[in-house]
Amino acid sequence: MELPVVVIGAGPQGLAAGAQLLERGIEPLILEAGSTAAAAVAEWGHVALFSSWPELVEPAAERLLASTGWVAPVAGHPTGSEWIEAYLAPLAAALGERVRTDTRVVGVARKGRDLLVDAGRAKQPFVVLTRDAHGTEARVEARAVIDASGTWSTPAPAGASGIPALGxxxxxxxxxxxxxxxxxxxxxxxxxxxxxxxxxxxxxxxxxxxxxxxxxxxxxxxxxxxxxxxxxxxxxxxxxxxxxxxxxxxxxxxxxxxxxxxxxxxxxxxxxxxxxxxxxxxxxxxxxxxxxxxxxxxxxxxGFRPDLSFLSEIRLELDHRLQAPKRVAVEIDPNIHSRGSVRATGAAELSHPDSGFFIVGAKSYGRAPTFLAITGYEQVRSIAANLAGDHEAAARVELTLPDTGVCGRSxxxxxxxxxxxxxxxxxxxxxxxxxxxx
Structure with missing residues (x-):
């Protein structure tokens, strides 16, 4: 039996990844630290989104939901709570037991290989260490891991040096x-x-x-x-x-x-x-x-910053400023770019030295702002194609991101x-x- 692809986080991108993988015949297992899917979105449920409904519903997810009789909202800019009620909660229900809540990921590694070991590393599956709400730990083996855990739980402090202000x-x-x-x-x-x-x-x-x-x-x-x-x-x-x-x-x-x-x-x-x-x-x-x-x-x-604490045994290739994948950082770094538009990114830009590990969603932007749901949807589409061996589809760009109309610099x-x-x-x-x- 082939191992599943573990998706960390049952937010908008994590659930979309589940739908994309399932459509490709790949079994996903989505691990969510919160007590419900989209738990982080619920915490800012009173805030309205910039994007309208057509940009907030991922295509593979829509096809999965259509089989249940669900009808997509067609107009308007929902709040976070409305996004959950009308789309994210039904999507989690459609994915069923593939979504496991109250399951926090506390470590990811190659089985039997710590960060130092080269020998046989690429042939080993990933092992994901989890802890439930009662403190019980377990391990899950995976053929690949998609980290869609977001950045909501790690807001940046007020202190101007990047560390908390005194007091x-x-x-x-x-x-x-x-x-x-x-x-x-x-x-x-x-x-x-x-x-x-x-x-x-x-x-x-x-x-x-x-x-x-x-x-x-x-x-x-x-x-x-x-x-x-x-x-x-x-x-x-x-x-x-x-x-x-x-x-x-x-x-x-x-x-x-x-x-x-x-x-x-x-x-x-x-x-x-x-x-x-x-x-x-x-x-x-x-x-x-x-x-x-x-x-x-x-x-x-x-702003926010990525939580990398549970990835200490994964070989990552991150930009030293943004803490984003290097090939993504060159597209979004506000220290460099003078315009608001960026290029969509996919599996090639999101890969790391440990093959089969990907960071997607807001976390893929590291400390950079202005991440959009459609960006994450394109990312997981490309990654699912890559994992299915459809390299032509993985390399294809199916999205043009909207320009902000301002300089990228602050x-x-x-x-x-x-x-x-x-x-x-x-x-x-x-x-x-x-x-x-x-």
């Missing part, structure tokens, strides 16, 4: 710091408070829009938006030039919140400390000594200056909106 972990444990987007009820419950958002991406913009509504309803509320970069850069996105209209509109709505004075935008603020002051607030301090007025709540939305980190190509023109470090505490 950040204690402030998080005390409930003053959250590494997620507030929902409407939580945002409205912060009326009359001083709220800080740290971050430059789409999650930060979403939080700003939500909190700006609180300021409109309760003018005594203060919102400070902290950017590490010395200029605004691409914070507000590409607007009408973005080929995903909802993504472009998001940045423009955040920009209006700043322009209307609902939000204080502070650039070149590199957080050094978030400390409890003993009177129900935290004090947020920058590396240059600037201090905000006492803060009631901090939302740290500085803005100048220190001294702003115009770029030679006119892209990402800088401006002086600034505070825009209401004046923050100093």
């Amino acid at each position: 950040e972990q204690a402030a998080t444990a005390a409930g003053f710091v959250a590494h997620r987007i507030p929902d409407h009820a939580e945002a409205q419950g912060l009326d009359g408070r001083h709220v800080v958002v740290v971050g430059n991406g789409h999650s930060a913009a979403t939080a700003i829009i939500q909190l700006a509504e609180t300021v409109r309803a309760h003018p005594g509320t203060r919102v400070s938006w902290l950017l590490r970069r010395g200029s605004v850069g691409n914070t507000f996105g590409g607007g009408a030039a973005d080929e995903l209209a909802e993504r472009g509109a998001l940045g423009q709505r955040a920009k209006r919140a700043v322009e209307e004075g609902l939000v204080t935008l502070v650039t070149a603020f590199r957080t050094d400390a978030i400390t409890l002051n003993g009177d129900g607030h935290v004090i947020v301090t920058a590396e240059d000594g600037r201090v905000l007025d006492p803060v009631d709540r901090v939302f740290v939305l500085t 803005g100048f980190f220190d001294t702003p200056k115009p770029a030679a190509d006119g892209c990402c023109i800088g401006s002086e470090p600034m505070t825009q909106g209401a004046t923050p505490g100093q």
